Amino acid sequence: DVKVTQSSRYLVKRTGEKVFLECVQDMDHENMFWYRQDPGLGLRLIYFSYDVKMKEKGDIPEGYSVSREKKERFSLILESASTNQTSMYLCASGSDSNQPQHFGDGTRLSIL
């Protein structure tokens, strides 16, 4: 079974802080993705990575950056957290276009 693990289920941070969300997958997948999920807006893609050290912007990259130093780990970074970044963050991984993405349990992030 594919396992995608996000480091925290709940996180509370303050405005202006630098925030790191970590995601690890155990299936040697090339592709990893970060989404945020908001009521009424659904899941929206922030960034994705198709290889180590490679990244591409998704639909809403502003205010975020990512890091992929190892194949199994993909980090989402909020450089200076703001209240409009309060959301549920979901990480996913996938092997190729013929296989579905698998999701982690999500991190509910609150920025105060």
Added chain:
Amino acid sequence: EDKVVQSPLSLVVHEGDTVTLNCSYEVTNFRSLLWYKQEKKAPTFLFMLTSSGIEKKSGRLSSILDKKELFSILNITATQTGDSAVYLCAAATGANSKLTFGKGITLSVRP
């Protein structure tokens, strides 16, 4: 801009009813259409559809894709309270199968 639209946005039914959930898409470089079920935590994968007209089935759930009319449906027969969830539809596009999601359909099944 890639777009996926699901309808209805919410639905309340009684146990034993049959429901049909709709998903239409307008995307470039389409590869596949995926359905996920989301309860409290991670979306869990249900179906991946790449060919038109071929029904995929898993127990009481089934799904089909129409690539000419650009839509898919998810059917659930003999609904149970455990089917209560948000059902997500997503279109996969491009070489990396980037997903564009609809807003989700909230299904509530009453006893």
